[in-house]
Amino acid sequence: xxxxxxxxxxxxxxxxxxxxxxxxASQSISRYLNWYQQKPGKAPKLLIxxxxxxxxxxxxxxxxxxxxADFTLxxxxxxxxxxxxxxxxxxxxxxxxxxxGTKVEI
Amino acid sequence: xxxxxxxxxxxxxxxxxLRLSCAASGFTFSSYSMNWVRQAPGKGLEWVSYISTSRxxxxxxxxxxxxxxxxxxxxxxxxxxxxxSLRAEDTAIYYCARDEGTKEDKIYYYYMDVWGKGTxxxxxx
Numbered sequence: 450x451x452x453x454x455x456x457x458x459x460x461x462x463x464x465x466x467x468x469x470x471x472x473x474a475s476q477s478i479s480r481y482l483n484w485y486q487q488k489p490g491k492a493p494k495l496l497i498x499x500x501x502x503x504x505x506x507x508x509x510x511x512x513x514x515x516x517x518a519d520f521t522l523x524x525x526x527x528x529x530x531x532x533x534x535x536x537x538x539x540x541x542x543x544x545x546x547x548x549x550g551t552k553v554e555i
Numbered sequence: 556x557x558x559x560x561x562x563x564x565x566x567x568x569x570x571x572x573l574r575l576s577c578a579a580s581g582f583t584f585s586s587y588s589m590n591w592v593r594q595a596p597g598k599g600l601e602w603v604s605y606i607s608t609s610r611x612x613x614x615x616x617x618x619x620x621x622x623x624x625x626x627x628x629x630x631x632x633x634x635x636x637x638x639x640s641l642r643a644e645d646t647a648i649y650y651c652a653r654d655e656g657t658k659e660d661k662i663y664y665y666y667m668d669v670w671g672k673g674t675x676x677x678x679x680x
Contacts, residue, residue: 480664481664492673493652495666495668498666498668499657538602544614544616545602545605
């Protein structure tokens with residue numbers, strides 16, 4: 450199974466900050482990497498697919514990059530509604546493993 | 556409106572069984588592969604199972620293999636998860652999620668673009 454490791458596990462930031470979350474796969478997964486946002490008590494929401502493609506309706510302050518085994522999610526200017534937990538997930542092979550999550554706090 | 560609605564969760568004793576359902580609406584259900592994803596209390600997301608459009612291909616996580624079975628009824632626009640031999644560690648919110656694919660440079664990339672609100676399964680005596 451492919452292991453996905455996110456860092457950091459949590460971070461504190463302020464509105465307007467630039468935030469970067471990294472995700473590393475245990476083997477090369479090309480660009481089969483997706484990012485999701487989850488707020489407390491809510492279902493996950495797709496932000497980025499294929500490593501860098503922005504899902505329709507997602508603000509442009511979110512961006513993704515990377516290929517192979519190393520990936521990054523960047524929020525260019527953190528907004529109050531962005532405080533949530535973020536997960537990466539690989540779709541290269543089954544099981545489609547998730548990272549452990551990164552909680553972005555005020 | 557594209558929508559997924561899970562049902563069938565509840566309290567069950569260890570060793571018991573439960574069948575979850577996911578009703579799809581607002582899109583052509585038969586054209587999409589589907590997934591189940593779960594989240595234990597205070598924990599992260601765990602992918603559970605996948606089924607292709609025509610039920611020809613299914614996958615399950617090792618943690619549920621041999622106990623859980625995914626299925627679908629395209630005529631009823633419904634996805635199911637039959638859960639047997641339930642354990643305390645199966646306690647979680649169970650989400651169904653649509654599998655979408657995008658072709659870029661002759662390669663298909665897959666992701667879960669529509670999620671239900673989840674149904675809660677509690678395994679306890």
